[in-house]
């Protein structure tokens with residue numbers, strides 16, 4: 435890491451500290467490469483995921499707001515890795531910002547000033563802003579990738595003017611020496627909690643999606659959401675499976691860091707043979 | 716039971732009369748085949764006052780809130796938010812829950828957040844499977860995840876349980 439690294443405040447979310455630690459580790463390496471050091475928001479809580487807003491609107495808002503109350507006034511930006519966490523926090527921030535009653539409620543409940551000017555930055559936006567600083571030390575050697583966004587680009591109507599998540603995986607993969615396919619499933623939702631509650635139906639959807647990618651000659655799927663990553667790895671039951679990567683893993687891999695073996699061993703679908711075949715490890 | 720319409724009207728960016736039944740929402744929904752009614756039909760029920768049909772359908776419960784529908788909707792109707800209002804109304808009024816297992820899953824997640832501040836995935840899955848009397852269906856993949864350290868026995872570290880309990884207690888969500 436560079437010595438004069440700029441500190442950036444970071445909200446990992448529940449997946450990155452448990453099932454997707456490889457996402458967290460590779461993201462850290464990537465940010466360090468860009469000259470940032472990540473500082474995890476102290477004592478953050480779960481954003482509420484799909485479950486809180488499904489059962490109680492106000493609970494979902496308060497869970498998100500508590501996280502915003504933890505941001506010290508000297509920070510004006512919070513980087514958020516998980517697209518679901520990002521939307522939950524952004525939504526809560528937006529509807530609070532728009533209402534003086536809600537702002538007062540916030541200040542009473544948390545005893546802090548509402549961080550009106552705080553910028554919430556989703557990971558893809560962060561990559562876009564820093565795209566020119568990526569200095570790969572090796573090429574992806576023509577690795578063919580199916581870019582997978584899941585539902586992250588379907589911004590809810592209230593936030594349409596606030597958020598624009600760029601379809602960035604394609605252009606970055608190209609810069610890094612890989613290729614991407616055009617396929618019908620890049621924005622098909624992975625099913626989130628239905629993977630637990632309706633595993634059979636989700637298996638069908640995921641198998642179809644992976645099969646489509648295989649038919650279009652993809653060698654791997656790259657996703658920018660750790661929940662999508664887990665669902666794709668867990669629910670694919672095809673005989674021939676595709677390795678599934680976190681976008682951050684690919685970004686760090688081409689930087690020539692040698693810590694990646696730790697992460698790749700955590701995958702449920704082994705990506706190592708493919709990476710060897712492509713001369714990437 | 717009409718107060719669900721009041722509730723929807725109180726959300727200032729929701730206007731049910733804007734829906735022209737173009738079906739773009741339904742065309743985009745990836746889970747329409749496991750819903751009792753396609754999303755546009757629930758909006759139609761609300762427009763026409765068939766509240767019992769809207770409130771007893773499994774559609775709002777199957778909905779995962781992916782927003783594909785509203786992103787497709789030419790009138791930018793927030794369909795998943797409307798479905799959240801329906802679910803909350805069903806819970807608060809103690810009406811029959813059309814999808815008890817989905818309700819149970821969400822409750823397990825919220826219990827975990829209340830108890831640990833963060834989701835303890837292993838415990839959520841275990842409790843959920845226990846309640847659904849289906850401990851073994853995902854045992855192979857579960858074990859693999861455990862061995863790969865994707866599921867952990869130890870609960871997450873978190874120091875503000877008291878504050879979090881207060882948040883939960885100030886909002887009664889349970890049935």
Ligand code: SF4
Pocket residue numbers: 733734735736737738739740741755758784787788789790791792794
């Ligand atoms: S897409 Fe919008 S306007 Fe069309 S049917 Fe669905 S909710 Fe109504």
Ligand code: SF4
Pocket residue numbers: 623743744745746747754777778779780781782783784785794795
């Ligand atoms: S938000 Fe719900 S209704 Fe809309 S597309 Fe997604 S699952 Fe279907």
